[in-house]
Amino acid sequence: MAQIALCCMSHSPLLNLPGPSRELLDDIDAALTGARDFVAEFDPELVVTFSPDHYNGFFYKVMPPFCVGTSAQGVGDYGTHAGPLDVPKNLADELAAAVLEADVDIAISASMDVDHGTVQPLQNLFGDPTTRPVIPVFINSVATPLGPLRRSRLLGAAIGGYLATLDKRVLVVGSGGLSHDPPVPTLATAPPAALERIVHGAPMSTEARMARQSAVIDAARAFAHGESTLQPLNPVWDRTFLEILDQGWLSDLDGWSNPFIAREGGNSAHEIRTWVAAFAALAASGEYRTAQRFYRDAPELIAGFGIRTAVLA
Template sequence: MSLALVCMSHSPLLEFGEPPADVREAVDNAFADARDFVKEFDPTLVVSFAPDHYNGFFYELMPPFCIGYAAHAVGDYDTQSGPLDVPADRAEALAQHVLDQDIDMAISRRMEIDHGAVQPLEILFGGIDDRPVIPIFVNGVARPFTSMRRVRLMGEAVGSHLRELSERVLVIGSGGLSHDPPVPQWASATPAQRDMLLNGRHPTAAARAARQQRVIDTAMQFARGEAGIKDLNPQWDERFLDICGSGDLSSCDALTPDAMATDAGNSAHEVRTWLAAFAALGAAGPYEVTARFYRPIPEYIAGFGVMTARGSQ
């Protein structure tokens, strides 16, 4: 058994936003370093913690966590669509182990994933079916949220199973950091928005394009300082990255949903994927961060981070 980790921000604006050339170069270099790290590690199995943005999970049924026994990418924001190579038997064994650790884990035999899960696979492997992948959905947009302590314990339960496998396992956490994109909130949503939040599966091409254009337009306004969304919070982001790198994740237990939204934006809850991934890595023993990148990038509406780490075993 050996474990490695890549955590990275994602953004639907990677191919649509236009940050300064030096910022784009820095992001590309961070991605290239992560690819080199993964190529050297050469994983035989990938476990991906990722959120969803009302493309696969909706308020008709919104679990805090869910393991996919099969998964299909919806292809939003020009990301790759189609099936992932999910080893159903290993996904089932993982789900049973997590349940046996007293963590309530939902399962899906027909999971749908969006850019949040797809972008890291495209960036690191060039596609969604290059390696066997077990996808784990972590709710990062829809209230109510489970506690960060519970997220940490879930990640530890996943890691306690992975450490027993005769595999080279790459754990991915996708999301964050501080950001507040124009995702509707149930409490303030219009009737039409609530219909989408309740079950907006498989929209028409025109409806998806209109929804995506709203995000692109907001990013352009935000970069000009004109959008009515919360500012990025580099200090909050850097503190969170420090915690991830420290090996002691328990201080995240004190982060509450209200404080996270106030300090870092409504979609800062996506850092739950990072917490779960680092907790899974830490469950196998001490780890070492091998690379850390961070930039606040308004054009992506994100405090944008990339970290890689290796377990000691």
């Protein structure tokens, strides 16, 4: 009989870059310490991550809504781990087959590139992201068109149904959100060089990566000082979303349309899909209760930053 626990958290490249105040970083690190202690006590034998990608591993040339990695490696963006993750191929294959059997369409990748969206939470929780076997599950949260939010709930429920059959301690991790609208290229707005990247996955030179990093720092500084045209954070919306998760009312989110999510939380708020999938995976084994509840609207990170841990009730 499996034991399932959950840890969801926001991610931000700015956690690893100059700019955020020491007070903010200390506040978040204190919350992350609580999450690390929770995970250390649970001592998972398997980790399943639900995370987005930021045009580092998935591109418009082929953009699946969902994908399971049967082998994966970090790309090393924003100072995160570069190199292979410990993916148990047999379990990943079984998981993908179980999801398809549950009538949820999913792709597989035998060589998945994952970025900070996947790796940063693993590093925050374990230090070395290769210390535990991990199955990465990609949820498209950036490249339109996007499916309805309920599909992410159904994906999580299908994966949770499979995980419940394992005789293991399994930690499900959701990475992303909450309200944020950073400058992300789109098919409609990307200049030629960026278009080549988001469509065909053209590799970025070291110079291009450094330029992007500098642009992110500049954008965050302007946003934090109220000198940006980016959509403001929405703490009220963030807290409403978190309350729905805390209460276990996951199906209530089925009515949240994609235009509503973008209008209230920003275009990148679609990353809440990862949280919905993770909580649905936990809920597949029964009622749950959230333990750690951290939230802070953090303009210096261009993000509403949340952390939740949860166990079965």
